[in-house]
């Protein structure tokens with residue numbers, strides 16, 4: 001079974017609805033935006049206002065070029081960025097706020113590069129509608145102020161995450177690794193040169209002060225400290241063969257550098273290495289079914305099957321054996337889970353370690369007994385989660401009333 005790269009969830013694409021869209025908010029990873037807009041292009045015209053609240057930079061340029069170039073029916077755009085931390089609850093199609101922040105909106109007319117100025121009225125209406133949603137805490141800002149708000153997270157993701165991936169270290173490892181720090185410094189120097197020359201922000205003292213002074217470095221350092229216990233999101237995406245936003249992180253600065261005649265060799269090399277690693281991960285994920293019997297036998301003798309955490313030998317030998325068993329376990333899980341399912345299980349582990357371990361044990365047992373013929377999809381994993389939850393509820397003979405956002409719903413946020 002090959003990995004699909006249709007990243008937009010089918011539910012977001014209502015193919016049979018042809019009604020005109022007046023206001024459209026596109027959020028999420030940068031790499032999903034083009035596909036999402038293409039799916040509703042026939043419902044959008046020059047009276048539509050689209051707010052791009054996507055991750056990364058260069059998304060608007062890509063959307064203008066790939067979806068609306070040469071058409072009369074080009075909508076007008078608002079760019080947005082928010083610092084709220086949100087979780088998506090798939091079961092209820094709802095969003096939960098984990099941390100309150102603010103939303104900044106802007107018009108990107110300065111990046112139109114000779115194209116017609118967009119209609120202002122529809123954009124103003126959209127901004128007003130968003131300002132009316134109290135929880136969004138939105139305001140309209142000049143372009144440079146907006147970029148100043150968004151740039152730190154984009155730079156952080158371009159400088160820190162790829163280095164974690166390539167050196168195979170978590171955030172904590174960056175602090176004590178001079179080679180990693182040199183690599184980050186090179187990436188940052190090139191990025192700063194590109195930003196400093198972007199025509200859209202010419203004359204912006206706020207951005208100049210931010211990138212030329214020590215503030216950007218302080219920001220990166222403080223984020224590394226804050227996340228030192230965490231592993232990189234990009235590493236998780238690559239390991240699971242999921243699409244990444246690298247083209248809207250380092251890729252954006254490379255494209256802009258090219259347009260401005262600025263060389264960005266370190267960013268280009270790192271982007272290519274990330275892409276190569278991603279292709280290898282996909283190849284690996286697609287090449288392991290059916291599970292090799294010999295590997296399973298090895299796993300059984302190492303005690304790494306469905307028996308995680310059940311004691312075993314102690315001391316250094318015991319530790320080594322446990323490590324080997326954990327690695328073997330992980331290898332098997334990589335073989336039997338679809339990337340989206342592995343991703344979901346990983347997130348469940350963050351909040352319910354025992355639940356994730358129980359599920360893993362079941363999956364490994366199914367694999368060992370030859371009952372898995374194909375990789376487990378995210379939908380199948382959800383069924384299994386529900387079955388395990390039902391079972392546990394019956395075992396406890398406890399009746400509990402479900403709340404809107406109870407514990408199990410939290411698993412669905414993930």
Ligand SMILES: CC(C)(CO)[C@@H](O)C(=O)[O-]
Nearest residue numbers: 057058059060061111200
């Ligand atoms: C880079 C940008 C923010 C405007 O300069 C916009 O064009 C974009 O994201 O595509």
